[in-house]
Amino acid sequence: MITTPHMTDPDGFYAGWLAAHEGLTESASADLNARLVLLLANQVGDQAVLMQCIAAAAESGSAASAGSAA
Numbered sequence: 001m002i003t004t005p006h007m008t009d010p011d012g013f014y015a016g017w018l019a020a021h022e023g024l025t026e027s028a029s030a031d032l033n034a035r036l037v038l039l040l041a042n043q044v045g046d047q048a049v050l051m052q053c054i055a056a057a058a059e060s061g062s063a064a065s066a067g068s069a070a
Contacts, residue, residue, distance in 0.1 A: 001049050001050040001053055003056075017036075020032060
């Protein structure tokens with residue numbers, strides 16, 4: 001799993017991602033994110049790497065939730 005910066009234009013990606021959500025309902029936005037995750041997972045293609053990514057995302061989400069509860 002690559003954890004060091006690996007994108008040539010992360011700000012451009014983020015701007016495009018946000019723009020894709022403009023005008024969407026919360027439900028449509030969640031659907032867009034789910035489709036994006038599946039497309040990106042297909043690009044990665046390595047099950048072990050994908051499982052590491054799931055674990056890392058869950059861990060960082062838990063840390064963020066714990067910090068906001070304090």
